[in-house]
Amino acid sequence: MLNRRAFSAALLSTVAAPAAIRAQAQTISDFRSQAMGLSQLHAIMVQRGNDILVAEAPRGPGLDRAANIKSCSKSIVALLTGAAISQGAIAGVNATLGSVAPGIIPQDATAGVADLTIEDLVTLRAGLEGTSGGNYGSWVNSGDWVAFALRRPMIARPGQRMIYSTGSTHVLGAALATATGESLLEQARTVLGGPLGIEIPAWTRDPQGFYMGGNEMALTPRAMLRIAVLMRDSGRFEGRQVIPSDWMRASVQPRTRSPYSGLSYGYGWFLSDSGFVIARGYGGQIIAAHPEHALAVAITSDPNVPARSDGHFGQLMDLLEGAALALT
Template structure:
């Protein structure tokens, strides 16, 4: 992954999702932690970690905020936003605003394509975008500054050269998710903010404040959204329970199934990747954001997890993010 800077008890829902794919992250020894108090001891020395919440079944068994703004104030979830955009994509398809994942930009939103766009971008599919397999040169990392300082973020991203075949390898690029966000906006005739609040905010009872917009007014598709840790935990339970929350089907179960199929793999972490969600070897479904923001669900073990961290410090796979994965795959998983 490249670097980018810029509630009450729940009703039990028991479903199971079969996850494909493998991760390069090794399992940590589960004997290190068997109780919530062991988790508290483990995070005491993790100076970047702000808050962690773990829900098992109906019960929130860990709710700690040793640093940062706490459990009830919003935090920047960074690229966890990409996973939220993935859920909004599934809703747009379910409502008929988008025919299917095979629909193309040219069919759905030709108005966003600049006259000097890279040849072939009109044929990019929704699936190409939501799996980060558009083939376009990324706007993250060294290209990020030039991209967000451009006068048209969508056009800038659609002018990047093709460096891989669409539908081929994963190219981590927030520009790709931003294109998808613009397509969703055109297709639904609602801003991403409206969609996020309508589809997730109100049904789940979580706060989703306004966030960054590009020069054309499109909300940032893939970065800078904010939620409280409690709100993030509700998203995690939604993923855990096949799109259901408090007895209601919020996101279609078949979209959750498709989202948790391995379509590609991150060249950085080795984690498999579905429709906006990373997939671990043990069965965790993970949204990951810069600095160590995590929304994670383990359907088989009935676990949901939310983690916030210092949004200004890097969290590389070989560093702090690796520590967070060890925490998930070891002590947290042992709570099941």
Template structure:
């Protein structure tokens, strides 16, 4: 049974205190000076966790593959892909390929909009897509299978029933991110794969393998990308450092700042949601993928974190993902 966040925090605090020097005050001092052992012991309490890297500034605090393919082999980052697509949107805006987040999908990529789509679809903006507020029925969860088995993923997503106003409540839907990715491919005249490699992979010095494409040839815009844990950490460092990596402004600071501003709230986790990134009350920017894949940055604490987990098991907000949040807010944040 998964622990609640409060239970995990209590249990991990008790477990972590034991190996250090007594009394308790000395234990806390030792843990603060050497956070690696505390992080390692907490990480080993998760049987589903594959790897974790924690970097504070330029110092690698902890890096270990407890199980799984290792730190230098690719892992499916699942819906963390959505956060990378959001970064590509910011870069496309910086390059002038799309006019801005307020641009309507029908203006940026008119050929993607089905002729028989509901009238509300004409009002959907790129901001609505990147913040999961398109107002259309979801293509995730129980609807995911029917969507990916359809003959036209973009058309299927845009033909979903209207269940809210564009720009209204958050409706988590991989189809929205996929439509955004297809729109970027149309606007830039470059596939999403090439954009990911040229605009993120090259400046970050990471490999981005080809991933799933839809029947029309558009690379999937919200799932199935693969990165090594070390590459995930570099994405976290990019967000932590205001879009800069190795002295180069890869994504504008204005876009990173805008991504960190909650525009809506997840009905499941309660986390805020900005431009493709979840925002925690404790100050993390988080990319979250099925099974417990996490790319996290804490700008105030100068932390970058990458976590991979068993991709075959769900990580619910009140289950394993909630436990990972307690881990981020506990031993990791204390680093």
């Protein structure tokens, strides 16, 4: 038999449970309302633990059709880098471009590029003038994207400050393809596609046939969410270690800082002070994970409209740092 104290505790728990459920439902409703108010947002998915709390696509192609993830591609290439190192195709992050893929370096390359390390490239600290922003058009219209990037003037010491450049990640992708003997598409499908059960369609290639490293990959929001879960769970997915745990730990160590958003940057992933690990793409494409709070988030937005830190991207960060964390 229950004594009076135990009976009272049991009674209170039955009263509190519905209240907690109602509070959680209200928190989810508040999150959804805030997200739906963002005019550039196409789709958003949030998973806590094994439960998908939010799956909405008020605009755009929906949750099951591939969307251009833009520069979130850089974070995918970073994961493939870790896999290539674990497989022995590349000796390590200190391996130089000249030792990994000497054949992709043009004869008239900027002095010192052969000594760039894999770490310099994956952290966007190659020191070379960027090919993004105002230089992007001339870069993608050139006859050799790798050579163009490696002929940029050296404007900083390699390994020092972040210079945001899709060209640096494209060089890294070409080096991965050369070292492994597999295209980035093949690597992505083998390393991530199969283990995560996601489809990775072919994307843009350069004039030499290298798949673009750092832009133009396409994934469905559901596939993006699975990558977010992979990041949240230290490289594991459904009990399988997909990306080596030592690479995952190294990836989330701050190596530099974005001069634009102020976010720290590890091996291809942005890092917020609150603990979010973030892939960010033009227009407001986001793959985000918060290991401490068991959160995984996938967001797609209009890929044709900028999402600056003081605009849509800032609003998305407010959503993550505020309403998303409140879900836990």
